[in-house]
Amino acid sequence: MPITDDERTFFVALGERMAQFRKARGITQAQIAETLGLTQQTYQSYEVGRRRIPVSTLPSVAHALSVSLEELFGESASSPRKRGPMPRWQKHIEAISQLPRAKQQFVAQMLEAVLAQAQQ
Known part of the structure; x- marks a missing residue:
């Protein structure tokens, strides 16, 4: 199934965030790939947006990078969405x-x- 332009944009941005978090923590692609049970080449293809990362892998990636899923998706974890007044x-x-x-x-x-x- 071919990847759409919107999906490619999403996965490229996701990969860029993954790379930023990884580099900020001083982790190599080989180290995180080993943690996730992947080859370095597979992980690298996720970071550049060449391959779609499976949804089931996202929680493990977030954990390995010590970030929340919201942060991994580019949403600020420190400023939750306003939901209106509390019941x-x-x-x-x-x-x-x-x-x-x-x-x-x-x-x-x-x-x-x-x-x-x-x-x-």
Whole structure:
């Protein structure tokens, strides 16, 4: 199956990021290829965008380069996408998670009692 121009652009940019991360960490292509169980030539072809890297390999590549998948794909991990305001119940859960363990257990018992009563 031939690669489209858009796919080629994506894989070239991905390969460039892989090379940047690898070089920044002082890792050779041979070293990372060995870590990933690949030949150096295969890994090199991923970096230059000549071959499509299998999706199943991407988590291993990110781990070997000590980056997140978001960083590997060129998205900033430090600035998460804005999702809008946090739901009220989620705010409550986060607040509860900050309480001491005994108070967390108390809140859990209260919720369980309310939920049990609502099911009757």
